[in-house]
Amino acid sequence: MHDIGPIFEMMRNEVAMGPIHIKEISEKGIPIIGTYCTYTPWELINAAGGIPVSLCSTSEKPIGEAEKHLPRNLCPLIKSSYGHALTDTCPYFHFCDMVLGETTCDGKKKMYEYLREIKETYVMQLPQTVNGLNSMKMWKDEILLLKDFLESKFNVEITGEKLSASIKQRNEIHSTMMGFYSLASLPSPVLTGKEIMLGSDYLKFSFDYERTMEVIRDLTLKLKENYASGERRIDPSAKRILITGCPMGKSLEKIVDAIESKENGGVVVGFENCGNLKCSSSLVDEYSDPIDAIADKYLNIPCSVMSPNSKRLELIKKYVKEYRADGVIDVILQACHTYAVETRSVREFLNRSGIPYMAVETDYSQGDTGQLATRFGAFIEML
Amino acid sequence: MYTAGIDIGSSNIKAAIWNGSSFEVWSQPTGWDISETSEAVIQVLLDRSSLKMEDLHQVVATGYGRKMCRFAGRSVTEITCHAAGAFHLVKDAETVLDIGGQDVKVIRLDIEGKVTDFLMNDKCAAGTGRFISNMAVLLGYSLKDFSDIPAETEISKISSMCTVFAESEVISLLSGGVAKESIALGLLDSIASRAAGMVIRISDRGPVVLTGGPALNKRLATLISKHLGRPVLTSELAQFSGAIGAALIAAE
The missing domain is CATH 3.40.50.11900 (Rossmann fold)
Known part of the structure; x- marks a missing residue:
């Protein structure tokens, strides 16, 4: 029998060390792109030589502060995300060079309008349906626009390779x-x-x-x-x-x-x-x-x-x-x-x-x- | 063989002793010491049946305080207990609507009384017994007054279901000169309409068995029935359905 406990323990420690790792990455000058959502195409970020990172959005703590700017009856994930940014309590947000978001739901896309005041935020326009050719065409265009944006922002070429x-x-x-x-x-x-x-x-x-x-x-x-x-x-x-x-x-x-x-x-x-x-x-x-x-x-x-x-x-x-x-x-x-x-x-x-x-x-x-x-x-x- | 069920609710502690053919029941306000009140409630029943705690083959605790009960052999959630109790009290019950002190539940049963689906309200006192008692204070009513609203009273619509917002709505209606009984009926109607809305989410036909303390209010049952267009049945022991269900489960 293998002893599994120590592996989980090591993983737990690694998770706790995340803020240190991101600081080291930042000190090496590697671009760090903060993300919130599964729709973010991480492949493009990696191909641009950057590191994508999930930003804090699941703690209750900063919600009170967020409610100074956002309505109370908004989803806690959006309030928490914004609150962490506002109070500078998310190390990943702190060290990221920019935020990459999408127009997923109404609450998020409006929140990004304020987030922009704290850190550069690029928002991809997400279609509202998967059906029909227009949606795919629009989304593909958005991915190409993001590619152009990342290339010029970080002065790299995202080659096919x-x-x-x-x-x-x-x-x-x-x-x-x-x-x-x-x-x-x-x-x-x-x-x-x-x-x-x-x-x-x-x-x-x-x-x-x-x-x-x-x-x-x-x-x-x-x-x-x-x-x-x-x-x-x-x-x-x-x-x-x-x-x-x-x-x-x-x-x-x-x-x-x-x-x-x-x-x-x-x-x-x-x-x-x-x-x-x-x-x-x-x-x-x-x-x-x-x-x-x-x-x-x-x-x-x-x-x-x-x-x-x-x-x-x-x-x-x-x-x-x-x-x-x-x-x-x-x-x-x-x-x-x-x-x-x-x-x-x-x-x-x-x-x-x-x-x-x-x-x-x-x-x-x-x-x-x-x-x-x-x-x-x-x-x-x-x- | 004697078994007992104790339903430790947010407002009242209810208990039932089952001797295999009939029930003894008793309830008391929960107060702040759950253990003490639980023991007092069961003691009343034991005394009344000339029994001792050891004579009880099994005790099942249910309700939100079920884990705080020292003399219970096991605990079962109130959903399962209310279902068992309601199924026993009203033959062939298929849909149970329980309006408790701090939550509202709808339970759907199969023909053998087994739970097949349920819904509970979320993180909110809207439409619960607590809502009624808060509003009663505002109107200077006792809970009994809510049952005795004259039949011909006109309903004053209350649009807000939130306990906090409804309070300001009631105050503004009162200051606008609306009759107290119309407002009271409006409050009951808003609970009835919300409860009916919950029922139809998981049950689309057949009679509904109303349990919990507010079930004692006949007016509420009538209003729910009107909203649903379906019969609403109650039992005199409706308030005890959780405890009765627990006592029955204890006998299994």
């Missing part, structure tokens, strides 16, 4: 992560939801891609070998939950904690969310024109900002099957209209397939943990 190399590398990262995530599809659970989240965080905040992949591959292999030799780290009878909905982060660990508490005895087997399955499950086609292929991958992300967004339904169903989920829990951040509206169609779609479903609305405060635990408890009792 560089782009192909960064596509290949990013695909490899996503495949490696999928290898890790798919451990949770084994008949008896191998990972807790918290460990899956740690894997995603580790990828986010360790900037040495080769080493990250090596660690994840090694961890995946060891867990597999342990499983093959009969180790069962988690109660095999635990009810398996697939999470979907708004992005999960530090403040929303309360959701996973409540599901996986001793009392409720569930286990999260997958996250159909940004930063997890939603972004890693599809790759950029390495055999097409790189710009076309990048446009194609990103426009097809099944986010609720797209209308219609039926692909999300199919994806949830696919993951329920693959990860042998007993039920689906949809996590909605307060005032996230697009995901809140979709709860009805997700519920009806899953009910038709006989898949138990529940939606919860929450924010970044920790005041509703008891209520959440009750609901998840009842949901698990029902499965």
Whole structure:
């Protein structure tokens, strides 16, 4: 049996060291591009010789400050993002050269108008639908405009060769992560939801891609070998939950904690969310024109900002099957209209397939943990 | 064999003892010491049935304070308990609407009484028992007065469901000279309309069983029925459905 504990411990330490790493990168003069959303084509940033980094958006702390500029009934993710920037409490924001955002939802695109006053912000125009030729044409143009922008801003040329190399590398990262995530599809659970989240965080905040992949591959292999030799780290009878909905982060660990508490005895087997399955499950086609292929991958992300967004339904169903989920829990951040509206169609779609479903609305405060635990408890009792 | 269920709610602690054929029930305001009140409530029932704690084969605790109960053998969430209680109280119940002190739940059951789906309101006192009691204070009403609103009273629409906003709306209606009973009826109607909206999200047909303290208000049941266009059934023991369900689960 391999001892897995130290690997997770090392990953936890690496995540905590993220701010130091980003400072070192900044001191080397490497361009750092701050991003917020899964729609950002990281391949272009890497091809421009830059380092993309996910900016802080999941802490409750700076929300009070943000509310001095933004309305209270705005989604906590947007308020937290802006609040961190305003209070200079996100090291990644502090060290980034610029922010790269997209017109995903109304709240975000309006927030970027203010963010610009704090740091240079480039906003890509995201179409509102994946259907029709116009959308793809517009999005492809946006990617070309971004390429021009990055080239002139950082005085580099993004050659086809560089782009192909960064596509290949990013695909490899996503495949490696999928290898890790798919451990949770084994008949008896191998990972807790918290460990899956740690894997995603580790990828986010360790900037040495080769080493990250090596660690994840090694961890995946060891867990597999342990499983093959009969180790069962988690109660095999635990009810398996697939999470979907708004992005999960530090403040929303309360959701996973409540599901996986001793009392409720569930286990999260997958996250159909940004930063997890939603972004890693599809790759950029390495055999097409790189710009076309990048446009194609990103426009097809099944986010609720797209209308219609039926692909999300199919994806949830696919993951329920693959990860042998007993039920689906949809996590909605307060005032996230697009995901809140979709709860009805997700519920009806899953009910038709006989898949138990529940939606919860929450924010970044920790005041509703008891209520959440009750609901998840009842949901698990029902499965 | 005797079993007991105790439902530790945010406003009241309710308990039931089941002897296999009938229930003894009792409730008291929760107060600030959950453990103490829980023990007092169960003691009343034990005394009344001439039983001792050891005579109880099993005790199941439910409600938001279920983990604070020292004498319970296990805890089960209030969704499952309310479903079991309502299914026992009203034969063939398929949809349960429970309006509690701090939350509203809708539960859908299959023909065997098993929970197949449920909804709860989120992080908000809107439309709960707490909302009614806050508004009662504002109007100088007792909870009973809400049941005794004259039949011919005209409804004064309250558009805001938020406890805080509704308060200012009520004050402005009062200062505008609107009759108190019209406002009270408006408040009940706003709860009824919100509850009905929750019901139809997961249940589109058949009668609805109303449980929880506010179920004692016949007027509320009538208003919900009007909004839904479906019968709304209650039981005299509606307030105890969680405790009764817990006692039944304890006997399984």
